[in-house]
Amino acid sequence: MNMLSEGLSRTWRSAQMYIGFHRDQSGNHREAAKLWPPRNGNASIHRDPAEQEAFVVVKASDQTENGDVQIKLRPDQIVLRRDPAQGWQGIKVDDFEVAVQVNGAWIRIKADGSVSHTRDGDLTAIEADGSVIKVTDHVEAIMSGDGVEMSRRTASDFAAIRTDGVISKAR
Structure with missing residues (x-):
């Protein structure tokens, strides 16, 4: 054996x-x-x-x-x-994808290589270019694939870090 x-x-x-x-x-x-x-x-x-x-x-x-x-x-x-x-x-x-349901969450691997995790309406995704997206009822946050740029949007404000500076303003 x-x-x-x-x-x-x-x-x-x-x-x-x-x-x-x-x-x-x-x-x-x-x-x-x-x-x-x-x-x-x-x-x-x-x-x-x-x-x-x-x-x-x-x-x-x-x-x-x-x-x-x-x-x-x-x-x-x-x-x-x-x-x-x-x-x-x-x-x-x-x-187009392979999707797995585990403990109430769906994990999807799409044909382009992107991966997403969805649970109770919240989405976390890694796009094919490496960027990361988080979407909930309260916030949408994005980080670029190279990690250089980030943004966050809520119902009351928007903030971003970019190569040309920082932006933060009320909506």
């Missing part, structure tokens, strides 16, 4: 693919989707997830914990979901 396999623990025990049908054969909307496990493990990805969706349920190895993960396969994104008590609750991957 190598060093890597000695340190590994089993997290997952099984995976099952399902197709969820949200309408009956007459076209009426169902309150709960009818789940069907395809025999060959293949499923088409429907263009409208509200009509039909394909997903995989990955069962946790510890059956006493509710740590199962759903992997939803959509035409424009892949979504991973699990119960909030487990740390991360969701991961969304599409052409």
Whole structure:
């Protein structure tokens, strides 16, 4: 046994693919989707997830914990979901970003390399050029990527440090 396999623990025990049908054969909307496990493990990805969706349920190895993960396969994104008590609750991957929900906060990594953290309406972002932005209900603060320029705007004043001087004035 190598060093890597000695340190590994089993997290997952099984995976099952399902197709969820949200309408009956007459076209009426169902309150709960009818789940069907395809025999060959293949499923088409429907263009409208509200009509039909394909997903995989990955069962946790510890059956006493509710740590199962759903992997939803959509035409424009892949979504991973699990119960909030487990740390991360969701991961969304599409052409433009990877987003992770952790303890009520969304962390997004966009295709240009920018990263943002959003919680309760507050945003902290590191832009692709390295600039940092903080936006809350009370303040908007920006620092340039090289750290040379900074500004802060509130409901009552504006202040900035720039290469050509310092500005501070009431609004």
